[in-house]
Amino acid sequence: MQVLLSGLAIGAIYGLVAMGFAIAFYVTRVINFAEGQLLMVGVMVAAWFARTGLDPWIAIVLGILAAAAVGAVTYLVAVRPVLAFDRFSFAWLVSTLGVALILENGAALVWGPTSRSFPALLTGTSVHVGSATLTLQEVVTIGVAIAAAIGFELYRRRTLFGKLGMAIAHDPEMATALGANTVLVATAAFALAGAFAGLAGVLIGPITYSNPYLGDTYGIAGFVALMIGGTSRPAAAMAGGLLLGILGEAANKLIDTQASDWFPFVVVVVMLLVLPEGLLSLAAPFRRAVRRARAPAGATG
């Protein structure tokens, strides 16, 4: 139980970062390798504002906004020109990685390469769930992550802008022919992806403190979570993150304390061999079957 809940807590962070990856990928088919660094930007900016004496809650909001803004700029500076040159090239791999380098070392330049404090708002209080104990921070993290995933799914399906995002993901050219400004939507997607990473950052900040190299660790974890969940839909990435968190904790507990370093990768390898489209691709045939079963009934009605 403790393993499960601790795993969910850390997995929620991975999941948020993975959703960031997925949201940007969903609309633009580009993986923003600076996604982990956007988490770092969220942490660093929030910590910095808090140090200047600003109310910590406002600092946290500013941190998230900063991550979103940097996300949008990343698209406009490092991705769009590349895609404009050749829609199918993989050169964005290099340019987003360049952005990651700039952000990481730029942060180290501005704020120094060492860890600094992060405003602690919720630690200290413990919550008991059955035999397990969680900090309030962890409970909030799980709650916020799941709310964010559900909120995003609802937004995607219920609002016109969300529907437009789906349309662009499916057929960008046709969406253009319907009047969609794809550049605008893609920029918004990158900003939203940045906000998700920033959110993850301010949630993990109290535990890790603010450090310019946070991006590497969480970026790669988020990416692995994305692989587990598959790229077909952003919410699946959250599921992948939660699963990765639980697997890591379980491996630490059951195998040895270093096992979380490698165990998830073994899972990913097995998965890529068996289900190259990600775990949730399992659901697709099921969904199709349901649709087929429902179709004739609907046709007569």
Added chain:
Amino acid sequence: MSANALDLRGLRAGYGRYDVLRDVDLQVAPGEAVGLLGPNGAGKTTLLRAVMGLVKHRTGVISIAGTDVVRMPAHKIARGLAALVPEGRRLFVDQPIEDNLLLGALHLRRDKARVSELLESVYALFPVLRDVRNRPAGALSGGQQQMVAIGRMLMSDPTVLLLDEPSLGLAPIAIGEVAEALERLREEGRSILVVEQRVDLALRMCDRIYVLAGGEVALEEQARALGEDGRALIDAYLG
């Protein structure tokens, strides 16, 4: 003099360094239905895509109701000037019918009343769609999908309607339904440019016919002048 709904003069368009269309002149008067015929590779689809702004390299004049759109990006042309039913329909198959239709009215999104009015008019044209509006578009038959594609086009309330082979791959009954809908739109006084492979359908739906070959206009004639069975046209085809 009122401007033509669509006016192409000296249009050249293509994808690489060489043009698919070479010097095409074509007009659609307000309220006129014009058919575009020709063999594969003649440039019919490219012509529609060029009008829609989806072909990057285009020079000459493309004017829609007096507005020159040759340099306009597609998403601006889509705001009420032109709308396209592409070859193969290209619906958003995972999304419900109604979402597909609403996405057609992107530029009207602030005018809720206008959007629901347009939605009603589409359902009035294709009553069958109302019953299945929450079904994913991919789950429909080909004929119904074509109706959704036409409905999506109408949702933007465009000046000129562009249709690329609306009868392609449909069962005979569905072809009849689609043709009927187009005739209704023609009676409503819409300006239509439709690419069609089937001579009989083109003659039935259109006032005037252009035949395109090798990227050039090979023939331009009133549908009436081609006679009831369009023998002249068939001969142009069969040699």
Added chain:
Amino acid sequence: MTAASRVPAAWRPAAFVAALAGYGVFAYWAAHSTLYIQGLVLVAAVFGMLAVSLDLVAGMTGLYSLGHAGLFALGAYATTILYNDHHWNLFLILPTCLLGVGAVGLVLGAISLRVSGLYFAITTFVFTLVVTVFASDSTFTGGYGGLIGPIFPEFPSSLSWAGQSVIWACLIALLITTLVVLAIRSSPLYPVLLAIRDAEPFAAAAGASTAAVRIGVFGLSAAIAGGAGWMFAFQGIVSPSQFSWQVSVNILVMVILGGINTTIGPILGAVFITVFPAQVNINPFWQEVLFGALFVGVIVIFPSGFVGLVRLIGRQIGRSLGLAGPAAPRVEEEQPGIVDAAAVSAVARAEERSAASGSNGSGPETPAIDCRDISFRYGSGPLVLNGVDFTVRRATIHGLIGPNGSGKSTLVDLISGRLRPVGGSIEIEGVAVDREGVTKRVGHGVARTFQSAVLVNELSARQNVQVGLYSRVPRLAARSLAWPALPSARRDGRRLRQTVDDSLAFVGAREWGRVRLADAPHGIAQLTQLAAACAWGPRTLILDEPLAGLAPSEVEHAASILAKLKSTGVSIVLIEHQPRFVFALCDEVTVLAAGEVVASGPAAAVREDEHVREVYLGQ
């Protein structure tokens, strides 16, 4: 393609020797320089090898591998462990590394190429992660601290004048790697690789087993990475952080920065990325920021890398000096009657050869193609073809017409083996081919073209025609590794060039031979496709809308070529949309509508058929 192609042919050997001598002088200098510089040279050479090997897969076959750090690690660890713990001879370890890591590459490729594109990148990425994680957590790899690598044996005293042996070794390794890749580039395999990358159906129709070639190239690239790992072990310490996924990405950065698919570019990229951080001594954070900005800047402002930049500048200088390139030939207003008699006879000779070698003794009465009761559907969709009978007699042109969506292209995909029917049987020259794939059916003398010309736009018309000749060069894949050095290759190359020229002359596009297809008009692309299909002397040609998109004068020209092919005994299936030409050109015509045969028989009879008019009239 490369800068070398602009050097006059007579100078090329001299230029090569001069470059080699310069490289030797550099090696001599490096082998006598300070330890610091030697360290840099070793690392730069190793990364140069890695970048060249990655460019081989990424540039030529379009597979963006992120597994190269992992493969590299395998080589380095294997060398260190086999030497330290098992006391193998270092020069026995090298071939072990090459073969072992190459084999790992083959397995990795076979697994991950089931899903292509992005998933290939991801699978190989995870491979690198797994390798480094295991290296960090296992005891026999020394964990995070790593292992101390072997020391490269010194030169014997008689050679001690040459300086540091390991420098010579790494620079020679880089040289050999580069030469092997350049050899592939100059061989007839190169256009085939690009075809597999850009126009897979075309490569398959030419008889290349595209999946096997891809996996093989990846295996070769992996072997080079293993060799680089062997070399790298001599640099001192082998530890997990040297092989992290960032290293994989860095190698890719080197390739793109230098210029993808240029072979030399990636080496420049590797040198730059290795040397730049070591030489520019500023605040390390600033340096990394600068580095990042450079990645973004180069990619955004100049996406084709250093080499692309140099070419652009070179072209601009050339232009300002008034050295305009050769003007593109005009579209030939062809004299359809006049085609090189020699060319015709060359094609006819190819005809006889292949007819003699593989006709299984079936007589001229056996139909070229005989399809009986063919049915087909995509997945669980409706029937696209329903009970189609289709017979093509020898040395005739058989037209296949019908409205869009009637199943014409599907039928020829079934005949050429790209698709499998759900019902019915297909015989080619009396041999049942139902169990054979595309590659095997090419062996029955079947060639085809594709609707809207599936070709490699980056290559010239001649190189595209060469792709069509793939099945006519024995053991091409293996021989390409040392192509320029093989006497047999020189002979084959000459023969190949001759056939290519004959074939282009035959379709009347010889003038366009050296022009990149991207710069040629559509009609030339269609003719090139036709030349590629008939270059190797097939007995049956399947042409999917060869006249689509041609100007009227070009259509006449293409029609005359088909008539000529028929006169040399080739059976032709012609899918066409312009019935006017079909009836004039074809002996027999089959009309498809909605997946069924509406009419079939002699052209004149079909033309008068009531049903056919209905198909075009509707109703």
